[in-house]
Amino acid sequence: MLTLNFANMMEEVIGPNGTNDKAIETLRAKTPEIHADIIGRKRNELEFMGLPDQDTAEVKKLGGEVRGESDAFLLLGIGGSALGPRAVLEALSPLHNLREVPKVFIYDNVDPRTLRHILSVVDLGKTTVNVISKSGSTAETAAGFMILWDEMKKAVGKDAARRFIATTDPASGNLRKIADDHGMRTLPIEKGIGGRYSVLSPVGLLLAEVIGVDSRELLRGAAEMRSRCSTDDIGKNPAYMFGGLLYLMNVNANRNVNVLIPYADGLKFLSEWFCQLWAESLGKDGKGMTPYPSVGTTDQHSQMQLWMEGPGDKVVTFIRVGEYGADYTIPRVFEEIEGTSYLSGHRLSELIKAEEESSELSLAKRGHPNMTIEVPSIDAYHLGELFQFFEIATAFTGLLMGINPFNQPGVEEGKNFTYGMMGKKGFDAKREEVEKARKDRAGRQA
Amino acid sequence: MLTLNFANMMEEVIGPNGTNDKAIETLRAKTPEIHADIIGRKRNELEFMGLPDQDTAEVKKLGGEVRGESDAFLLLGIGGSALGPRAVLEALSPLHNLREVPKVFIYDNVDPRTLRHILSVVDLGKTTVNVISKSGSTAETAAGFMILWDEMKKAVGKDAARRFIATTDPASGNLRKIADDHGMRTLPIEKGIGGRYSVLSPVGLLLAEVIGVDSRELLRGAAEMRSRCSTDDIGKNPAYMFGGLLYLMNVNANRNVNVLIPYADGLKFLSEWFCQLWAESLGKDGKGMTPYPSVGTTDQHSQMQLWMEGPGDKVVTFIRVGEYGADYTIPRVFEEIEGTSYLSGHRLSELIKAEEESSELSLAKRGHPNMTIEVPSIDAYHLGELFQFFEIATAFTGLLMGINPFNQPGVEEGKNFTYGMMGKKGFDAKREEVEKARKDRAGRQA
Numbered sequence: 001m002l003t004l005n006f007a008n009m010m011e012e013v014i015g016p017n018g019t020n021d022k023a024i025e026t027l028r029a030k031t032p033e034i035h036a037d038i039i040g041r042k043r044n045e046l047e048f049m050g051l052p053d054q055d056t057a058e059v060k061k062l063g064g065e066v067r068g069e070s071d072a073f074l075l076l077g078i079g080g081s082a083l084g085p086r087a088v089l090e091a092l093s094p095l096h097n098l099r100e101v102p103k104v105f106i107y108d109n110v111d112p113r114t115l116r117h118i119l120s121v122v123d124l125g126k127t128t129v130n131v132i133s134k135s136g137s138t139a140e141t142a143a144g145f146m147i148l149w150d151e152m153k154k155a156v157g158k159d160a161a162r163r164f165i166a167t168t169d170p171a172s173g174n175l176r177k178i179a180d181d182h183g184m185r186t187l188p189i190e191k192g193i194g195g196r197y198s199v200l201s202p203v204g205l206l207l208a209e210v211i212g213v214d215s216r217e218l219l220r221g222a223a224e225m226r227s228r229c230s231t232d233d234i235g236k237n238p239a240y241m242f243g244g245l246l247y248l249m250n251v252n253a254n255r256n257v258n259v260l261i262p263y264a265d266g267l268k269f270l271s272e273w274f275c276q277l278w279a280e281s282l283g284k285d286g287k288g289m290t291p292y293p294s295v296g297t298t299d300q301h302s303q304m305q306l307w308m309e310g311p312g313d314k315v316v317t318f319i320r321v322g323e324y325g326a327d328y329t330i331p332r333v334f335e336e337i338e339g340t341s342y343l344s345g346h347r348l349s350e351l352i353k354a355e356e357e358s359s360e361l362s363l364a365k366r367g368h369p370n371m372t373i374e375v376p377s378i379d380a381y382h383l384g385e386l387f388q389f390f391e392i393a394t395a396f397t398g399l400l401m402g403i404n405p406f407n408q409p410g411v412e413e414g415k416n417f418t419y420g421m422m423g424k425k426g427f428d429a430k431r432e433e434v435e436k437a438r439k440d441r442a443g444r445q446a
Numbered sequence: 447m448l449t450l451n452f453a454n455m456m457e458e459v460i461g462p463n464g465t466n467d468k469a470i471e472t473l474r475a476k477t478p479e480i481h482a483d484i485i486g487r488k489r490n491e492l493e494f495m496g497l498p499d500q501d502t503a504e505v506k507k508l509g510g511e512v513r514g515e516s517d518a519f520l521l522l523g524i525g526g527s528a529l530g531p532r533a534v535l536e537a538l539s540p541l542h543n544l545r546e547v548p549k550v551f552i553y554d555n556v557d558p559r560t561l562r563h564i565l566s567v568v569d570l571g572k573t574t575v576n577v578i579s580k581s582g583s584t585a586e587t588a589a590g591f592m593i594l595w596d597e598m599k600k601a602v603g604k605d606a607a608r609r610f611i612a613t614t615d616p617a618s619g620n621l622r623k624i625a626d627d628h629g630m631r632t633l634p635i636e637k638g639i640g641g642r643y644s645v646l647s648p649v650g651l652l653l654a655e656v657i658g659v660d661s662r663e664l665l666r667g668a669a670e671m672r673s674r675c676s677t678d679d680i681g682k683n684p685a686y687m688f689g690g691l692l693y694l695m696n697v698n699a700n701r702n703v704n705v706l707i708p709y710a711d712g713l714k715f716l717s718e719w720f721c722q723l724w725a726e727s728l729g730k731d732g733k734g735m736t737p738y739p740s741v742g743t744t745d746q747h748s749q750m751q752l753w754m755e756g757p758g759d760k761v762v763t764f765i766r767v768g769e770y771g772a773d774y775t776i777p778r779v780f781e782e783i784e785g786t787s788y789l790s791g792h793r794l795s796e797l798i799k800a801e802e803e804s805s806e807l808s809l810a811k812r813g814h815p816n817m818t819i820e821v822p823s824i825d826a827y828h829l830g831e832l833f834q835f836f837e838i839a840t841a842f843t844g845l846l847m848g849i850n851p852f853n854q855p856g857v858e859e860g861k862n863f864t865y866g867m868m869g870k871k872g873f874d875a876k877r878e879e880v881e882k883a884r885k886d887r888a889g890r891q892a
Contacts, residue, residue, distance in 0.1 A: 007887035079747025095563045097544060109744050110801070112794040113824070114711045116772035117541040137785040140743055143776050143797055146789060150777040174785045195747075234892075241892040256759050257703065257736050265560045276748035283752025290703050290752065290760070292736065297586055298555050300860060301525025301641075302722035306729025306736065308856030313702050314736070326562035330589050331596040339583040339620045342870035343592060348558040351589055351868065355556070358863030361883050365859065378559070410754030413811065414746060417804030422797065424788035437807050441453030446680075446687040 001224065002385050004238040006371040008364040009245050009315075017312060017367040019248050027244040027400070028234050034399040035232035035240075038392065045406035047192025048391055051200040052223035052384075056215050059202050062165060062185060063209020070102040072122040073210050076144040077132035077203070079276060081167075082108035084199025084387075085132075085207040087273040088218075091266045091383050093211045102128070102210060110140045115147070124155035124163070132167040132203055134189045136175025139418060145175075167202050194406055196277045197395075199387050213380050221384025229392050239389050242317075242371070243397035249315045249369055250289050259307070261294040262319035263356040266378050268295040270319075274390050281394045281405035289315075297355045304359065308366055315369050319386075320356050322376040324349050447670065448831050450684040452817040454810040455691050455761075463758060463813040465694050473690040473846070474680055480845040481678035481686075484838065491852035493638025494837055497646040498669035498830075502661050505648050508611060508631060509655020516548045518568040519656050522590045523578035523649070525722060527613075528554030530645025530833075531578075531653040533719040534664075537712045537829050539657045548574070548656060556586045561593070570601035570609070578613040578649055580635045582621025585864060591621075613648050640852055642723045643841075645833050659826050667830025675838050685835050688763075688817070689843035695761045695815055696735050705753070707740040708765035709802040712824050714741040716765075720836050727840045727851035735761075743801045750805065754812055761815050765832075766802050768822040770795050 011018030036042070041049055066073055075085055086106050089096060097103040105118050129148050133141045152160040166179035170188035179186045187202035198204070200222055205215040225239070234240045249255040258278065260271045271293035278291040294303060296318070307314060330351070332344040343351070363370045373389075375382045398405025420430025457464030482488070487495055512519055521531055532552050535542060543549040551564050575594050579587045598606040612625035616634035625632045633648035644650070646668055651661035671685070680686045695701040704724065706717045717739035724737040740749060742764070753760060776797070778790040789797070809816045819835075821828045844851025866876025 004892045005887065005890060006892070007890035010890060013887060078744060082744075083748065094560060095567060098549075098567045099563070103544075109711055109741070110794050110798045111709075111711045111770065112773045112798070113770045114540060115774060115794065117545070121541060121544045135785075136783075138747075139786075139789065139797065139801075140747075142786040143789050143794060146776050146779050146786065147774050147794070149779050174780075174783045178780055178783060236892060238892040256757060263557075265555055265557045272748075279749050279752040279756075280747075283749075283754075283756035285755065286757055288752050288756035290736070290738065290756075292738070295555070298524060298528075300857065301584075301586075301726075302529065302718075303725045303729075304860065305854040305856040306725040306734050308729075308859070309731065310725075310729035310734035310736075311702060311732055324557065324559045327558045328561060328593050330592050333592050333595050334620075334624050337582075337620045337624060339581075340585075340588040340592065342865070342868055343585065343589050346868055348556050348561065348589060348593070351585065351864075352556045352558070354864045354867035355585075355860070357880060357884075358860045358867065361863055361880060362860040364883070408751045410751040411746065413754070413808040414750065414801070414804045417807055418797075418800045419788070421800035421804065422788055422792055434803060434807060437810070438803075441451065441459060444451060444453035444456060446450045446452070446682060446684040 002238070002373055002375045002382065002389065004242055004371060004373055006241060006245055008360060008370045014364050014369060015367045017253065017369055019245065019252070023248050023252065024234065024244070027248070030400060031234050031240060032232045034396060037399060038395060039230060043406065044192040045194050045197070046395065047190060048197035048200070049226060052219045052226055052388070054219070056205060056219070058187060059205045059215055060209055062187065063206055066102060066128045066210045070128040071126040073102045073104050073128050073130065074118065074122065074148070075104070075106045075130045075132065075207065076141050076148065078108045078138060078140045080195030080198050081132035081141070081203055082106050083269070083273040083276050084204040087199065087269040088204050088208050088213070088383065089211060090269040091378055092208070092213050092380060094266050096211060100211065104207065104211065107144055110143050115144070119151065124152055128163055128165060130165045130167060130206060131175060133175050134169050134173065134195065136168055136173040136178065139415070165206070167206065196280055197391055199273065200384065208380065217380035218384035221381035222388035225385045225388035225392070239392035240396050242389070243393040243400065245371065246289065246315055247397055247400050255313050255315050256289050257292055257314040258289040259292040259294050259314055259316040260319070261296050261299060261316060263296040263352055264319070264321050264324070264378055265295060267319060268293070270386060271295065277390060277394050280408050282398050282401065282403065284410065285403050287401055287403060296359065297352060300355065300359060307363060307368060312368065316363060318356060318360055318370065318372040320353070320372050320374045321378060322374065325377060448684070448819055448821045448828065448835065450688055450817060450819055452687060452691055454806060454816045460810050460815060461813045463699065463815055465691065465698070469694050469698065470680065470690070473694070476846060477680050477686060478678045480842060483845060484841060485676060489852065490638040491640050491643070492841065493636060494643035494646070495672060498665045498672055498834070500665070502651060502665070504633060505651045505661055506655055508633065509652055512548060512574045512656045513658070516574040517572040519548045519550045519574050519576065520564065520568065520594070521550070521552045521576045521578065521653065522587050522594065524554045524584060524586045526641030526644050527578035527587070527649055528552050529715070529719040529722050530650040533645065533715040534650050534654050534659070534829065535657060536715040537824055538654070538659050538826060540712050542657060546657065550653065550657065553590055556589050561590070565597065570598055574609055574611060576611045576613060576652060577621060579621050580615050580619065580641065582614055582619040582624065585861070611652070613652065642726055643837050645719065646830065654826065663826035664830035667827035668834035671831045671834035671838070685838035686842050689839035690846065691817065692735065692761055693843050693846050701759050701761050702735050703738055703760040704735040705738040705740050705760055705762040706765070707742050707745060707762060709742040709798055710765070710767050710770070710824055711741060713765060714739070716832060717741065723836060723840050726854050728844050728847065728849065730856065731849050733847055733849060742805065743798060746801065746805060753809060753814060758814065762809060764802060764806055764816065764818040766799070766818050766820045767824060768820065771823060
């Protein structure tokens with residue numbers, strides 16, 4: 001069970017930069033109404049709260065088929081359709097492609113160089129392609145899918161459809177139509193599940209099964225967190241407390257950077273997944289904190305200097321790991337060297353934990369607010385807990401901010417310019433706008 | 447040759463959030479003095495400006511030896527000792543470990559789980575370990591080195607030393623002493639080269655040679671950039687202009703987040719390398735912008751919403767790539783589907799470039815300052831150019847801010863707490879401080 005320790009957010013510990021019980025009381029007053037929305041799933045997009053209850057039979061069946069018939073699993077998706085699966089992969093199967101079959105590739109871009117390299121190392125005849133897009137109209141995913149479909153037909157002819165699994169809307173959209181027309185296997189992304197809240201849907205669960213992880217464990221952890229967050233008492237609800245404290249630091253103290261630093265290489269992509277969830281949900285109406293993806297101890301040698309002595313514009317959240325599931329004792333070697341002999345006899349896990357705690361304390365001593373999520377170990381159960389925790393926290397924070405945490409209107413403009421340049425019908429004016437801008441801006445160059 | 451286009455930083459283009467020629471004139475007045483420092487290498491730490499002139503014979507010799515005798519190359523280092531080499535690896539040899547020998551592993555943490563997995567896939571008898579630490583006293587690198595030394599001795603007995611290359615200070619420090627005592631091969635990190643300015647020293651060059659890249663090409667690109675930056679006319683000096691514009695946006699407009707978004711998967715780790723360079727150099731005295739590592743198109747589906755509609759606290763720098771060195775034509779498939787058929791017939795590189803330009807323009811239309819670095823292609827020459835560009839820009843910006851861009855005093859406190867917890871002599875009081883804090887902070891939990 002994960003716990004949240006927030007002592008280093010409080011003015012009693014870190015001084016005037018901290019918050020206090022009076023401020024937390026102001027949250028307490030606002031919580032019941034928001035809680036009623038979330039727990040009552042009063043918006044369609046809150047359907048993610050129901051994902052822990054889903055039936056995993058179909059995901060397990062398809063996962064088993066992929067494992068039985070494929071040397072490679074190539075996932076096409078972008079944003080939430082890729083970040084969640086990647087977080088599962090990196091957390092639960094480190095160095096996967098050097099140790100396991102099927103190998104996993106996540107193509108979440110339209111970089112031709114990346115695609116060339118992926119296609120140079122896979123045998124398409126033994127590859128399953130999982131196309132993930134709720135609507136099927138995401139340009140990046142569609143482009144990759146069209147190329148892969150063509151390449152697959154060249155490779156295996158009429159059996160091509162059998163090598164695809166489409167994860168998409170159960171009833172409508174381009175990808176649903178293509179999949180049905182060609183007889184591809186499919187998995188559903190239900191109506192109320194938005195991309196960044198979809199990791200515990202078949203979007204993330206199929207990948208889990210493909211790498212040999214029991215997807216029910218992810219859901220079991222998520223259900224446990226949902227149950228802990230079924231109270232409107234913010235003092236007992238870790239997700240609300242996490243979101244609420246960040247809200248206070250943002251609104252009352254103008255802190256606009258929100259760093260997440262797990263002390264585990266395997267959770268680096270959990271950070272990146274969180275950054276999408278947080279940024280796209282809460283960055284609107286001129287509001288929003290920039291979420292920062294970090295990893296310890298590594299970033300102590302990269303970002304820590306800035307956090308310690310830079311401007312007071314950040315809140316840092318540590319993820320502390322209880323058991324790493326592997327360990328080494330630092331041996332008694334080079335004992336003549338004074339500078340390193342103190343390490344001998346300690347376990348490597350002691351060192352990483354000591355560094356984590358040292359970083360918390362150093363920041364606190366300088367008055368920099370920080371908090372710590374402690375997870376007992378890195379496994380499917382606790383990863384499920386973390387996913388659900390951050391999703392509930394993000395939805396709660398958005399509602400507290402008075403914004404809609406489920407839409408992303410700010411990305412439309414860019415899509416329209418792209419449509420214009422790619423010649424989509426009805427977007428000629430956009431293309432002309434790009435061409436004009438190109439001319440107007442040629443002069444400022446160094 | 448890379449170029450910097452900064453039209454979208456100007457008020458004439460983006461309106462009142464932009465800067466103007468008058469503000470640039472204020473920089474022009476300050477530039478000659480700073481330029482004299484940099485070009486005259488008036489601080490020891492400016493020695494990185496001399497790296498393009500170094501002799502690469504020894505690096506080439508050792509790189510050839512590694513390629514001849516190893517299936518795996520394991521780099522131990524953290525911060526600048528790892529981020530630079532990783533940027534070289536990811537940019538110049540994508541999917542390296544699935545395509546090439548020797549495989550490359552970069553262990554830049556003390557996560558025992560990561561080390562367990564690396565050691566499970568390498569044959570130590572055919573592995574070269576490159577330990578990188580200028581002083582040799584970096585705790586993380588020392589711990590990994592001690593474990594690897596012990597494991598290597600178990601694996602190959604008295605030949606262990608032959609499987610290590612130490613990249614360290616040429617004359618002093620723990621690692622120098624150990625390497626000399628045991629007869630390990632070594633490469634120098636010269637006195638004036640700080641970790642985060644070391645990628646073009648043997649720190650990054652050995653890895654380049656190991657993966658089959660001519661390290662002289664990196665230096666040739668760097669030399670070209672140095673030569674372009676040998677003018678104190680900021681209008682003609684791309685690195686000064688880049689740093690100067692960020693400085694203006696930070697000081698005059700309170701923008702405290704500095705996003706770098708290359709449109710190429712291979713440059714994702716260039717972003718991470720840059721973030722360390724920028725954060726650790728400039729985050730001090732209560733000043734500093736948070737550098738944000740991003741990659742396009744991927745982060746259009748993650749961060750763009752926040753950049754478009756969130757607070758006006760950012761400057762976004764795009765890296766636009768001319769030629770990707772690979773391409774695909776999006777085929778005419780699924781033509782009955784209206785939502786995607788517009789893509790057919792276009793090349794994938796057209797799509798990624800259209801998206802990059804669309805993102806610039808969308809931000810500019812909303813009044814969000816952004817600029818674009820254009821690189822002709824992703825190869826050693828242009829990567830060298832980029833490294834040198836960012837290093838000069840960072841040094842220049844620090845001197846403009848009136849801070850020392852070469853130290854990192856803020857990380858000492860955390861090191862001392864860790865020493866205390868690990869039982870290093872003389873740090874008992876620090877251990878007690880940690881233990882006291884642990885007790886005092888137990889109550890705030892959810």
